[in-house]
Amino acid sequence: MAKIIFITGASRGFGRIWAEAFLKRGDKVAATARNLEALKPLSQQYGDALLPLQLDVTGKKASFEAINKAKEYFGRIDVVINNAGYGLFGAIEETSEQEARDQFEANVFGLLWVTQAALPIMRAQGHGHIIQISSILGVVTLPTLGVYNASKFAVEGLSETLATEVKDFGIHVTLVEPNGFSTDWGGASAIHSTQLPVYDGVRAALQATATPDAFGVPEATVDAILKLVDEQQPPLRLFLGKVGLPFAKQQYAERLATWEAWSAVADAAHGK
Structure with missing residues (x-):
């Protein structure tokens, strides 16, 4: 049975690739773009x-209207994919107030509005993803x-x-965790804060780790998404690519070791 899929940020990158893959196999798609x-x-x-x-997900009213238009057009919504968002590149000290607010408006609040709009429809249907x-x-x-990290940590908690x-209610939620892929996420789609030279060494060290093999092929994600x-x-979480899960496992092993080392201090803080 064909799925009815609502996907944001479908003009390019993952959103465009996935929307076309759904259509190609016979699904019906409500695709948003600015x-x-x-x-x-x-x-x-x-x-x-x-x-x-047409949708800028940072507008709550517009997000609700878009979801409702999709429901009226197709009769139901089986899947919502909150894909719209972008990357903000900059050290914490470099990031302006407006850049930080805009990042959360797109990556967190935009996702929240679309999610809130879809939930009553999915509850009434008794199913949804x-x-x-x-x-x-x-x-990690x-x-x-x-600030980009922080926005995605917020998405995780939410x-x-x-x-x-x-x-x-029969509604499933999945967090998709891509590692780096060769999209324009770090190019035309990105915002860059004004750089302070004091952080040039940090940037250089990060760039030195970015080997070509670290970035996946965007089109290769289609089978996983289907x-x-x-x-x-x-699942609640799905990693995409070969780099993410090993990186997460390494980081969590280090976290667990530190937490265990400080567990006596933590226990004493309980007070009884």
């Missing part, structure tokens, strides 16, 4: 199977991406909580 021109080729090829919607595109940087961190709240969408009991 510029609808980017979706014209898909509209021309797939006709009524695609509902293109909300897929939040997070990042390996929502599990890298320097000079601090979505893990959501999963416990809606499971009895499998995730079709899964009857989807």
